[in-house]
Amino acid sequence: MSDIETFYEVMRRQGITRRSFLKFCSLTAAALGLGPTFAPQIANAMETKPRTPVLWLHGLECTCCSESFIRSAHPLVKDVVLSMISLDYDDTLMASAGHHAEAILEETMEKYKGEYILAVEGNPPLNEDGMFCIVGGKPFLDQLKRASKNAKAVIAWGSCASWGCVQAARPNPTQAVPIHKVITDKPIIKVPGCPPIAEVMTGVITYMLTFGKLPELDRQGRPKMFYGQRIHDKCYRRPHFDAGQFVESWDDDAARKGYCLYKVGCKGPTTYNACSTVRWNEGTSFPIQAGHGCIGCSEDGFWDKGSFYNRLTDIHQFGIEQNADEIGTAVAGGVGAAIAAHAAVSAIRQATRKDEKEEQA
């Protein structure tokens, strides 16, 4: 047996039939938005390519990304991809613990220098020299820097690693930062969401392992195939939006009829994610389908954009806390009052000037 097994060998060793393996390949091709011709290509890659090791680190986070990941809809995706990963390092999911686990991390980093993919869940706090997050007796910041040094590519799992999420929300006492502030010399693929959708996570990993390259990314480093459109663009309630049919308040008739949640603060129009197409829990539902607006959890700084239930964001600058319309009406009102006063003085001036002229004449 060669030093590194192929994906196919790992799968067969796990008791997966060839038939199931091919089904997995077609499903993956479909999930990645590729045509049916790509299924054999994926199968071929998985049969011949040596397995790429993945290290999965955890910083400041709530493990919701891991929780989501292990609930991936297709059991094969979960079993295969997850077992391939846990072969190396994931301190939450792996069997070993303590010094033994840390030793595996060191070993993988040494053995597969420049070949392994680093997946990061959570983010590093910078304040107090990183003392707000300690892994194995050392700041997570150190572990992250060390592990990223020889990584081929880095995956930022979830909104924590991608944007900062709740621990980076105002006032951010631990000074938690997204990982791209710390890792500046590696390609980072962001998979935001709180948590990201399981199928999106496995899809991204499978793509990278299969094709040996990053999927196409958008300007913010998110894979286009899953983050190319807004929730709003593919929402099944979109016809109600276009018709002008809105839920005005919770539990009104429109809410029961399943109208658009725009007016009760749905962030679907400003959120890039695949929820309205892939959905959650084996395609069962997603927030809007359950009757609640999208809170925009895959967007940068979504905790700091005011209420989840308002359409217009509150603006916090200069100690004010008003939305654009309130500020605008106040400014326009003020200017209007100033104009009225100025006009009144002008009128008086004009009248007195006329009087003077008439007197002169």
Add this chain to the structure above:
Amino acid sequence: MTEQVSQTLAQPGEQVRRQTAVYVYEAPLRLWHWVTVLCVITLCISGYFIGSPLPTMPGEASDHFLMGYIRFAHFAAGYVLAIAFVGRIYWAIVGNHHARELFLVPLHKKRWWQEAYHELRWYLFLEKVPKKYIGHNPLGQLAMFGIFVVGIIFMIVTGFALYGEGTGAGSWANNWFGWVIPMMGQSQDVHTWHHLGMWYIITFVMIHVYVAIREDIMSRQSLISTMVGGWRMFKDDKPD
């Protein structure tokens, strides 16, 4: 003939007032002005109702397309405004020198500052007699550039960035203006800034309309009729 002398018929006992006229605003520029007026009105109304939609439409979704029409009006007016603005920039290059006033504020000229100071005093009722201007007065010019030109460019850029979100990756709007969204944070931030921009433009319009009417009455030259017919009329023959 660029100089024209006209006499208003005087009633007995009234002064005879002479009006000298200069051709200032050429036809394309006037057309641009009024097209922009219509666009701004359409954009503000439709934009407001995109941010705060009208009450729910009863009946089946298939019977209505209200938000669709409102958004269409907004996008169409946005396109017209932007294209007209590009045309306006072109006219600043090929048109007469008054057409350039909007974009080139002569901040380096001492005389400009003196006149701006004088104009400020005039608006604060500290000067009795205003100066004569063929084009914009310095304060007007500054407001035109600082509020209108900058404001409208901001609205065009953020507007097409948001429009590009709907048309999606690969569309021209997304290719050209998509960079605005990460620059401002995220989509929600661009929405908020674009919304604030509307109030900025509304504030400009209020001041612009008020000052135009006021100066039409109180200054020594015509303003409103100039933007209709292109001729600047002077109400007296006294120098400056």
